[in-house]
Amino acid sequence: xxxxxxxxxLLKKLKRLPQIVTPKDVSLILGYTGISPDSLIVDAGSGSGxxxxxxxYYCRKGKVVTYEKRSDFAKLxxxxxxxxxxxxxxxxxxxxxxxxxxxxxxxxxxxMKGAEKVVENAFRALKPGGWLAVYSPYIxxxxxxxxxxxxxxxxxxxxxxxxxxxxxxxxxxLPEVSGVIHTGWLTFARKTF
Amino acid sequence: xxxxxxxxxLLKKLKRLPQIVTPKDVSLILGYTGISPDSLIVDAGSGSGxxxxxxxYYCRKGKVVTYEKRSDFAKLxxxxxxxxxxxxxxxxxxxxxxxxxxxxxxxxxxxMKGAEKVVENAFRALKPGGWLAVYSPYIxxxxxxxxxxxxxxxxxxxxxxxxxxxxxxxxxxLPEVSGVIHTGWLTFARKTF
Amino acid sequence: xxxxxxxxxLLKKLKRLPQIVTPKDVSLILGYTGISPDSLIVDAGSGSGxxxxxxxYYCRKGKVVTYEKRSDFAKLxxxxxxxxxxxxxxxxxxxxxxxxxxxxxxxxxxxMKGAEKVVENAFRALKPGGWLAVYSPYIxxxxxxxxxxxxxxxxxxxxxxxxxxxxxxxxxxLPEVSGVIHTGWLTFARKTF
Amino acid sequence: xxxxxxxxxLLKKLKRLPQIVTPKDVSLILGYTGISPDSLIVDAGSGSGxxxxxxxYYCRKGKVVTYEKRSDFAKLxxxxxxxxxxxxxxxxxxxxxxxxxxxxxxxxxxxMKGAEKVVENAFRALKPGGWLAVYSPYIxxxxxxxxxxxxxxxxxxxxxxxxxxxxxxxxxxLPEVSGVIHTGWLTFARKTF
Numbered sequence: 125x126x127x128x129x130x131x132x133x134l135l136k137k138l139k140r141l142p143q144i145v146t147p148k149d150v151s152l153i154l155g156y157t158g159i160s161p162d163s164l165i166v167d168a169g170s171g172s173g174x175x176x177x178x179x180x181y182y183c184r185k186g187k188v189v190t191y192e193k194r195s196d197f198a199k200l201x202x203x204x205x206x207x208x209x210x211x212x213x214x215x216x217x218x219x220x221x222x223x224x225x226x227x228x229x230x231x232x233x234x235x236m237k238g239a240e241k242v243v244e245n246a247f248r249a250l251k252p253g254g255w256l257a258v259y260s261p262y263i264x265x266x267x268x269x270x271x272x273x274x275x276x277x278x279x280x281x282x283x284x285x286x287x288x289x290x291x292x293x294x295x296x297x298l299p300e301v302s303g304v305i306h307t308g309w310l311t312f313a314r315k316t317f
Numbered sequence: 318x319x320x321x322x323x324x325x326x327l328l329k330k331l332k333r334l335p336q337i338v339t340p341k342d343v344s345l346i347l348g349y350t351g352i353s354p355d356s357l358i359v360d361a362g363s364g365s366g367x368x369x370x371x372x373x374y375y376c377r378k379g380k381v382v383t384y385e386k387r388s389d390f391a392k393l394x395x396x397x398x399x400x401x402x403x404x405x406x407x408x409x410x411x412x413x414x415x416x417x418x419x420x421x422x423x424x425x426x427x428x429m430k431g432a433e434k435v436v437e438n439a440f441r442a443l444k445p446g447g448w449l450a451v452y453s454p455y456i457x458x459x460x461x462x463x464x465x466x467x468x469x470x471x472x473x474x475x476x477x478x479x480x481x482x483x484x485x486x487x488x489x490x491l492p493e494v495s496g497v498i499h500t501g502w503l504t505f506a507r508k509t510f
Numbered sequence: 511x512x513x514x515x516x517x518x519x520l521l522k523k524l525k526r527l528p529q530i531v532t533p534k535d536v537s538l539i540l541g542y543t544g545i546s547p548d549s550l551i552v553d554a555g556s557g558s559g560x561x562x563x564x565x566x567y568y569c570r571k572g573k574v575v576t577y578e579k580r581s582d583f584a585k586l587x588x589x590x591x592x593x594x595x596x597x598x599x600x601x602x603x604x605x606x607x608x609x610x611x612x613x614x615x616x617x618x619x620x621x622m623k624g625a626e627k628v629v630e631n632a633f634r635a636l637k638p639g640g641w642l643a644v645y646s647p648y649i650x651x652x653x654x655x656x657x658x659x660x661x662x663x664x665x666x667x668x669x670x671x672x673x674x675x676x677x678x679x680x681x682x683x684l685p686e687v688s689g690v691i692h693t694g695w696l697t698f699a700r701k702t703f
Numbered sequence: 704x705x706x707x708x709x710x711x712x713l714l715k716k717l718k719r720l721p722q723i724v725t726p727k728d729v730s731l732i733l734g735y736t737g738i739s740p741d742s743l744i745v746d747a748g749s750g751s752g753x754x755x756x757x758x759x760y761y762c763r764k765g766k767v768v769t770y771e772k773r774s775d776f777a778k779l780x781x782x783x784x785x786x787x788x789x790x791x792x793x794x795x796x797x798x799x800x801x802x803x804x805x806x807x808x809x810x811x812x813x814x815m816k817g818a819e820k821v822v823e824n825a826f827r828a829l830k831p832g833g834w835l836a837v838y839s840p841y842i843x844x845x846x847x848x849x850x851x852x853x854x855x856x857x858x859x860x861x862x863x864x865x866x867x868x869x870x871x872x873x874x875x876x877l878p879e880v881s882g883v884i885h886t887g888w889l890t891f892a893r894k895t896f
Contacts, residue, residue, distance in 0.1 A: 130446065132351030148479070151348025154375065155340035158325030161354065161377050182347065182375045184354050253323065262875040263490060263649055270486040283484040285492070286341070289884060291476040291502065293463040296841040297456060299478070299885035305868060306878035309484065455682040456842055482691060489648040492692035498675060499685035516832065518737030533734035534865070540761065541730025544711030547740065547763050568733065568761045570740050639709065649876060656872040669870040671878070672727070677862040677888065679849040683842060685864070695870065 131181045131208075135174060138204045144174045145235055145259055146307050148288045154182060156282070156312050157255040159231045162186045166229050166249065168220040169236025173201035173213075175259075179233070180213045187212050189226055193219035224249040235259040243272035250315040261308040269311050278313035285309050324374045324401075328367060331397045337367045338428055338452055339500050341481045347375060349475070349505050350448040352424045355379045359422050359442065361413040362429025366394035366406075368452075372426070373406045380405045382419055386412035417442040428452040436465035443508040454501040462504050471506035478502050517567045517594075521560060524590045530560045531621055531645055532693050534674045540568060542668070542698050543641040545617045548572045552615050552635065554606040555622025559587035559599075561645075565619070566599045573598045575612055579605035610635040621645040629658035636701040647694040655697050664699035671695050710760045710787075714753060717783045723753045724814055724838055725886050727867045733761060735861070735891050736834040738810045741765045745808050745828065747799040748815025752780035752792075758812070759792045766791050768805055772798035803828040814838040822851035829894040840887040848890050857892035864888050 132147070159165070162185035167176040170192040180188040190213060192198040198217040205213045220242055224232070228251040234242055239258050246256050256278070260266045266283055273281050286307075290300045325340070352358070355378035360369040363385040373381040383406060385391040391410040398406045413435055417425070421444040427435055432451050439449050449471070453459045459476055466474050479500075483493045518533070545551070548571035553562040556578040566574040576599060578584040584603040591599045606628055610618070614637040620628055625644050632642050642664070646652045652669055659667050672693075676686045711726070738744070741764035746755040749771040759767040769792065771777040777796040784792045799821055803811070807830040813821055818837050825835050835857070839845045845862055852860050865886070869879045 130351045130353065132349075135351070147348035147351075148345060151344040152341060152481075154347060155344025155371075156325075158323045158328070158340075158374075160323065161375060181351075182354060185377075262877050264874075264876060266484070266486055267490055274487070283486050285482045285484060287480040287482065288345075289478045289480065291459070291478065293459055293476050293504075294467070295843075297460055297843060298841050298887075301885050302881065302883050304881050305884060306880050308877075311486075455684050457681075457683060488650075490650060491648050491694075494692050495688065495690050497688050498691060499687050501684075516737045516739065518735075521737070533737075534731060537730040537734025538727060538867075540733060541726035542711075544709045544714070544726075544760075546709065547761060567737075568740060571763075652870070652872055653876055660873070669872050671868045671870065673866040673868065674731075675864045675866065677845070677864065679845055679862050679890075680853070683846055697872075 131178065134208055135177065137207060138172055138174065139200055144171055148286055149259060149307055149310055150175055150178045152284070152286050152310060153179070153233060153257050156310070157231055157257060159183065159255060160186070163230035164226065164228065165189070166224055166226050166232045167191070168234050168242065170197060170201045170215070171235065173204040175233060175235060176201070176213055177205065177208045177210060179231075180210045181208070184212060186230070187214065189214045189216060191216050191218050191220040193217065229254055231255045231257065233257045233259070239265065240268035240272045243269060244276065247276045247278065247315060252315055252317045254315050256313045256315075258311045259308050260311065263309070266309045266311060273311070273313045277316045279316045280312065280314040283309055283311040324371065327401055328370065330400060331365060331367065332393055337364055341479055342452060342500055342503055343368055343371045345477075345479050345503060346372070346426060346450050349503070350424055350450060352376065352448060353379070356423035357419060357421065358382070359417055359419050359425045360384070361427050361435065363390060363394045363408070364428065366397040368426060368428060369394070369406055370397065370401045370403060372424075373403045374401070377405060379423070380407065382407045382409060384409050384411050384413040386410065422447055424448045424450065426450045426452070432458065433461035433465045436462060437469060440469045440471065440508060445508055445510045447508050449506045449508075451504045452501050453504065456502070459502045459504060466504070466506045470509045472509045473505065473507040476502055476504040517564065520594055521563065523593060524558055524560065525586055530557055534672055535645060535693055535696055536561055536564045538670070538672050538696060539565070539619060539643045542696070543617055543643060545569065545641060546572070549616035550612060550614065551575070552610060552612050552618045553577070554620050554628065556583060556587045556601070557621065559590040561619060561621060562587070562599055563591065563594045563596060565617075566596045567594070570598060572616070573600065575600045575602060577602050577604050577606040579603065615640055617641045617643065619643045619645070625651065626654035626658045629655060630662060633662045633664065633701060638701055638703045640701050642699045642701075644697045645694050646697065649695070652695045652697060659697070659699045663702045665702045666698065666700040669695055669697040710757065713787055714756065716786060717751055717753065718779055723750055727865055728838060728886055728889055729754055729757045731863070731865050731889060732758070732812060732836050735889070736810055736836060738762065738834060739765070742809035743805065743807065744768070744810045744812065745803055745805050746770070746812045747821065748813060749776060749780045749794070750814065752783040754812060754814060755780070755792055756783065756787045756789060758810075759789045760787070763791060765809070766793065768793045768795060770795050770797050770799040772796065808833055810834045810836065812836045812838070818844065819847035819851045822848060823855065826855045826857065826894060831894055831896040833894050835892045835894075837890045838887050839890065842888070845888045845890060852890070852892045856895045858895045859891065859893040862888055862890040
């Protein structure tokens with residue numbers, strides 16, 4: 125990536141799938157986990173790769189391994205990673221349900237159906253003090269994921285909804301009259317030390 | 318800073334002033350500006366230094382210059398920066414109303430009364446494509462800041478309110494019944510290329 | 511009730527149980543059902559009687575029958591109804607699970623655990639075009655209630671969350687910094703004509 | 704109005720102007736003032752008459768006087784009042800800036816530009832314990848109105864924002880993804896006894 129090239133400028137050029145984790149939710153993962161820029165990160169449910177590119181961008185000395193089982197999506201992610209110029213992303217065309225090879229991981233992010241089935245493997249792959257962050261559009265998913273987290277040795281478990289309201293400011297000041305109200309919930313959990 | 322030391326763990330140890338920009342708002346600055354990790358950042362209204370430490374943490378190859386006119390606060394920030402172990406923060410015991418010496422700045426963050434009086438100087442100090450981000454607890458401040466931004470050559474001007482609702486999940490699932498409803502507005506503006 | 515006596519003044523004097531449906535939620539039932547002031551209303555889960563008193567107040571030519579199985583609560587409701595001076599409320603010390611005797615009801619309101627088990631009986635007791643309104647603090651309750659509604663001949667089914675944010679206005683204008691974030695969901699359904 | 708005719712059914716048939724006070728805001732006026740069903744109400748800024756018809760519907764033994772200076776709007780309101788079948792509404796084709804003739808009013812509602820200029824006259828027209836409720840789409844209007852209220856002998860002054868989020872409930876449960884975020888603020892004030 126060109127020096128001082130802005131990531132959001134870049135991301136506008138990415139080939140996108142309809143559903144992506146939004147900047148507000150992606151950045152909250154940094155804000156709520158505080159992971160180090162040299163972290164080892166595992167990501168699953170790559171979509172078009174926005175989340176893994178964003179994390180790799182701010183964790184330049186670290187590495188992001190992203191699992192994507194569908195080969196068409198994996199191809200898209202590879203294309204977008206190439207566009208980003210980032211060299212610290214590894215795209216694995218694999219189903220994360222079959223296991224996580226990486227060890228002592230600092231952060232695992234899941235944005236996929238059936239995330240609850242990955243929680244136990246994620247727990248094992250995390251280093252002590254490492255974080256799991258799960259993005260869930262539906263409350264039923266949140267409940268399933270929390271059920272799994274609660275029975276493992278996680279701490280600092282927290283589920284949040286992040287609502288960004290845009291405002292019109294000028295002669296008349298008021299919140300935008302209509303717009304996006306909901307994207308999804310983020311659930312955070314930290315492996316005990 | 319110790320390798321892979323988590324910034325939020327560290328920040329809990331900081332000596333704090335009562336009012337700090339919260340993690341949700343701090344991280345949104347990364348999410349909405351997408352500034353590069355090697356950015357030159359100017360920050361004013363340091364408070365206890367949370368915002369400048371957070372930015373310096375993720376922009377490790379960059380530099381954060383923080384202006385704080387009150388010597389007691391500047392002392393506190395220096396102490397906290399030292400605790401953080403970060404070496405890319407410069408604390409200036411100066412009033413930013415008197416001018417911004419830095420040139421070609423990538424991001425300027427203002428969390429202070431009278432921020433509207435700094436907008437024009439900020440504009441000049443920014444490089445083309447650079448970002449100004451202003452944190453305002455009151456709507457009157459937002460209106461003043463936007464008034465200044467609107468008459469300068471800024472683009473992508475946007476004011477948002479970022480509301481994070483925590484949820485209880487378990488046998489009964491519901492938003493936390495009471496809690497923090499408001500921290501402040503964030504206004505973003507980008508100097509035209 | 512004394513002429514032009516205000517109901518909220520009165521309600522402040524009521525003996526209360528900790529949990530009551532709030533004025534914002536109670537009034538939304540009028541706003542979203544638009545029931546006539548001469549309606550026949552059945553209410554269950556009386557609590558301290560706030561909801562049934564409010565409805566009886568604005569439906570003075572109608573009648574509110576409130577079911578409360580616990581005799582201590584029924585006693586409290588009777589006391590509060592007496593304080594209100596309203597003569598169009600009937601307190602039944604009965605378990606609504608055992609059936610609803612009233613026929614051709616205009617509105618049934620449920621604020622109780624197990625409300626989903628009352629939905630079918632409520633459907634039968636309603637007149638065509640009549641409304642069922644269920645107040646649920648937990649999302650699990652909402653889901654159960656909607657499951658029952660969906661399999662019956664209801665129309666205009668709608669679940670809403672009603673959030674009232676208070677604002678400080680003056681030299682500094684901003685939402686109250688902390689406060690109540692969640693009371694409950696209201697689910698409305700109308701028996702088809 | 705036909706016995707037990709539902710007001711919302713009726714209101715759907717009204718000829719509408721684009722901007723109307725929504726059912727959630729209209730009903731909150733009952734919820735937060737608790738005015739008696741035999742109240743004398745003055746309303747200004749009739750729009751298409753929705754607010755005055757709703758209030759007249761629940762205050763059947765009372766009377767609503769609505770001021771509308773534009774003869775085309777006044778005509779529309781008269782048409783809609785006729786459709787409603789309600790006989791307790793008086794439409795005055797008059798500018799409320801010129802004064803309020805009614806005395807000992809229980810509730811005055813303002814939904815109009817320049818509402819702040821009516822606050823003092825409203826205060827005089829109210830009976831002790833009577834309420835003023837002002838609907839304001841912009842925060843600048845809220846601030847002006849509060850400025851006037853604060854210098855008069857009002858009590859229980861309160862400004863709220865009423866946000867209703869609709870939810871999808873079923874196989875997947877989540878808030879509606881997009882929709883109306885903002886209608887307006889409601890400011891309440893009560894004349895001291």
